[in-house]
Amino acid sequence: MNMDFxxxxxxxxxxxxSLIGIGGGVLLGYIIGxxxxxNRSVAIAIAIxxxxxxxxxxxxxxxxxxxxxxxxxxxxxxxxxNAPGEASSAATCLDGYPLARQxxxxxxxKVGLFASVLGDILATTILIFVAIPFARVAxxxxxxxxxxxxxxxxxxxxxxxxxxxFKGLAAGGLGIFLGTIGLDAQTGLPRMTFGxxxxxxxxxxxxxxxxxxxxxxxxxxxERLRYxxxxxxxKLDNSDKDKLGWKEFLTTxxxxxxxxxxxxxxxxxPGLGPSVGSFMSYGMAKKASKTPERFGKGAPExxxxxESADNAVIPAALIPLFGLGIPGNVSAALLVGAFAIxxxxxxxxxxxxxxxxxxxxxxxxxxxSLIMLVLGWFGLRIFAQITRVPPHIVIPxxxxxxxxxxxxxxxxxxxxxxxxxxxxxxxxxxxxxxSFVTFLVAFIITPMLELNLRQSIILSRGDPMxxxxxxxxxxxxxxxxxxxxxxxxxxxxxxxxVAGADPAA
Amino acid sequence: xxxxxxxxxxxxxxxxxxxxTAAQASDWPERPVTMVIGFNPGGSTDIQGRVLxxxxxxxxxxxxxxxxxxxxxxxxxxxxxxxxxxxxxxxxFGGTTALTFTPIITDVDYEIDDFEYLAAVAIGQNAIxxxxxxxxxxxxxxxxxxxxxxxxxxxxxxxxxAIIENVAEEAGLDLSIxxxxxxxxxxxxxxxxxxxxxxxxxxxxQYTPSGEMVVAAFLSAERSPFYPDVPTLMELGYDxxxxxxxxxxxxxxxxxxxxxxxxxxxxxxxxxxxxxxxTEDNTFFPVVFIGQDEMEDNIRRIRAATEEVMGD
Numbered sequence: 001m002n003m004d005f006x007x008x009x010x011x012x013x014x015x016x017x018s019l020i021g022i023g024g025g026v027l028l029g030y031i032i033g034x035x036x037x038x039n040r041s042v043a044i045a046i047a048i049x050x051x052x053x054x055x056x057x058x059x060x061x062x063x064x065x066x067x068x069x070x071x072x073x074x075x076x077x078x079x080x081x082n083a084p085g086e087a088s089s090a091a092t093c094l095d096g097y098p099l100a101r102q103x104x105x106x107x108x109x110k111v112g113l114f115a116s117v118l119g120d121i122l123a124t125t126i127l128i129f130v131a132i133p134f135a136r137v138a139x140x141x142x143x144x145x146x147x148x149x150x151x152x153x154x155x156x157x158x159x160x161x162x163x164x165x166f167k168g169l170a171a172g173g174l175g176i177f178l179g180t181i182g183l184d185a186q187t188g189l190p191r192m193t194f195g196x197x198x199x200x201x202x203x204x205x206x207x208x209x210x211x212x213x214x215x216x217x218x219x220x221x222x223e224r225l226r227y228x229x230x231x232x233x234x235k236l237d238n239s240d241k242d243k244l245g246w247k248e249f250l251t252t253x254x255x256x257x258x259x260x261x262x263x264x265x266x267x268x269x270p271g272l273g274p275s276v277g278s279f280m281s282y283g284m285a286k287k288a289s290k291t292p293e294r295f296g297k298g299a300p301e302x303x304x305x306x307e308s309a310d311n312a313v314i315p316a317a318l319i320p321l322f323g324l325g326i327p328g329n330v331s332a333a334l335l336v337g338a339f340a341i342x343x344x345x346x347x348x349x350x351x352x353x354x355x356x357x358x359x360x361x362x363x364x365x366x367x368x369s370l371i372m373l374v375l376g377w378f379g380l381r382i383f384a385q386i387t388r389v390p391p392h393i394v395i396p397x398x399x400x401x402x403x404x405x406x407x408x409x410x411x412x413x414x415x416x417x418x419x420x421x422x423x424x425x426x427x428x429x430x431x432x433x434x435s436f437v438t439f440l441v442a443f444i445i446t447p448m449l450e451l452n453l454r455q456s457i458i459l460s461r462g463d464p465m466x467x468x469x470x471x472x473x474x475x476x477x478x479x480x481x482x483x484x485x486x487x488x489x490x491x492x493x494x495x496x497x498v499a500g501a502d503p504a505a
Numbered sequence: 506x507x508x509x510x511x512x513x514x515x516x517x518x519x520x521x522x523x524x525x526t527a528a529q530a531s532d533w534p535e536r537p538v539t540m541v542i543g544f545n546p547g548g549s550t551d552i553q554g555r556v557l558x559x560x561x562x563x564x565x566x567x568x569x570x571x572x573x574x575x576x577x578x579x580x581x582x583x584x585x586x587x588x589x590x591x592x593x594x595x596x597x598f599g600g601t602t603a604l605t606f607t608p609i610i611t612d613v614d615y616e617i618d619d620f621e622y623l624a625a626v627a628i629g630q631n632a633i634x635x636x637x638x639x640x641x642x643x644x645x646x647x648x649x650x651x652x653x654x655x656x657x658x659x660x661x662x663x664x665x666x667a668i669i670e671n672v673a674e675e676a677g678l679d680l681s682i683x684x685x686x687x688x689x690x691x692x693x694x695x696x697x698x699x700x701x702x703x704x705x706x707x708x709x710x711q712y713t714p715s716g717e718m719v720v721a722a723f724l725s726a727e728r729s730p731f732y733p734d735v736p737t738l739m740e741l742g743y744d745x746x747x748x749x750x751x752x753x754x755x756x757x758x759x760x761x762x763x764x765x766x767x768x769x770x771x772x773x774x775x776x777x778x779x780x781x782x783x784t785e786d787n788t789f790f791p792v793v794f795i796g797q798d799e800m801e802d803n804i805r806r807i808r809a810a811t812e813e814v815m816g817d
Binding site for chain 1: 574580581584585610611612613614655657660663666681682683684685690693694697699700711
């Protein structure tokens, strides 16, 4: 690393105009993150034209700041409203909301904030030091490896979040089934679209996710409101027990490191995305814990695991982007477009042709993390104000944002129908203890899994011996089998559904 | 400060284009206009569309709002546009394969005659690409190599697959064809040498400047000015092409004043430095201006040719 560039980059990142640009991005992202239904990619898409008049460095830092802000902000609504601002914070709800209901919302928010910022800074540092040399490794992940990893992720997450093996199979099966709807990737022929053009691209993911997660939760809340009349959102007061002590914070540190590691690996692999990262990290934290039964009842480690992984994915997704020009997820793909508008080709050439720019962006990313900390710390009270509003006002507002978020996505009335339909599905699943997490993950993973599996089978010409040259793929296939066997064994031994089940089920 | 900059930029533009702005005859549009893009944000259509909207805005004097309606290679957006009654206030910007190709293999609720093709502002790019690290470089190399080795090809649409299948049969290749998730899914397969060669609808522009990816041939009717040495499939003796134009499309029968204003704004944009720079320098799509009469003919001619290929 050339020291002149580094010094220059830090100077540029600390200039007034870049601080305003980056700070504005983080703030905007934070607000969008807090609002359930407004998602990151929509925000970036809308913001890209705003960057026309900025310098390339400020434009890119603004957009990266925006992504980072959404990942941190989404924890606020996950904790206080039990409705994640982004699908990737769904795992934060599992412990964040119970902890907040126990009268410790401030603790939950702070754990979320620290985990977000730490995960973010650590992953950004990893990006800076490994992006260039390490990115070449990503090329080793072909369709065989991707198919094996996706199969493993599916089994792992399903095993983790399903209370009952059979209810888990039902939920996962429904997700896989819905995930196969749409045009066949190769022939272009419609599958199960019943003549609806809107279904050609499959069930709209955002509508399904917001419906199952956020809108159904509003239904659950409304039902509770009828009988309980207490506040569904959690109030922030100055009670003594609602303080995050140093000791308690230290207990979350291992989860944060583990979450960052998981988030970085998941982010660096194209196509997996932050939701997979946060759920995987949550599952691993629960596995590693000596007291897994506390998870789902307000364990700070759960919040830390989910949020650190969620935030770590964002810088990590830039590893293949800067190293190879391959975007790791939707938000990174949008950044490619933003770079193009400013006349910059992302990829290995960026380091050779524009080292100042690349290092400035890295410096800007660290600045964004710090701004996020300051903003989250001092804004805690302001962002938490939404919780002071009584539920009979909050519920319709959240419903409004769910609906308008779908309209903003451009799905039109069809998107709204899907949204409401899946809100009902989610409501029924929550009511009867089916894991909507397994359902959603299966739904999201199925198209990727199908594509990679098909590619593998065609490329191998049906010969499984191809795998002999693919140690990474073999490793994940073995992991998948072990996970399956263990799950079955656990179920048989207990003669009943897996105990200590995830409360999300 | 920013406002001042924009104002300065605008007045400079106004001076640069002489009387064009002043010469606007009608009052249309009286309110903001919507540009529909049938793809997700971030792709080449989206990038070009957003800059185009920006430039058209300068000309029309009303905001041009961009809305992404992704799905089925724009078929979703076209279905909705066919039922649109906004009288020109909503138009679509994008390629034309959803009209020249999609209806042949799928039941869709729209037809070519449901729309008017006001103007094309860029020529679609369809290429056959391979990795620089492969033992072959030109399309002839690929065919020759394929005489002794089984080959793999990554497709993106049923159309490019049909063409390559025909070529493989004529040339006697032992070819397996894999699906990809679009240009973003194609790049790692090619660069990681998982496949020998692949179709690219524009993604190659991001990888050829670094020399990692090589364009072996163009499926387009003509060579690209950005790769003057790369021949078309037609030149190589295979009678197939994919023609595509990035076009401004409205529902048929919009008011005359809307039609005239949109065509004029498109012509203005095709001459604008900003649109040209983004489109040519960054996405390698040649900027053109093709008027309505020619486009109406083009669409119907391409459709007929495509029906012939797919009929095989």
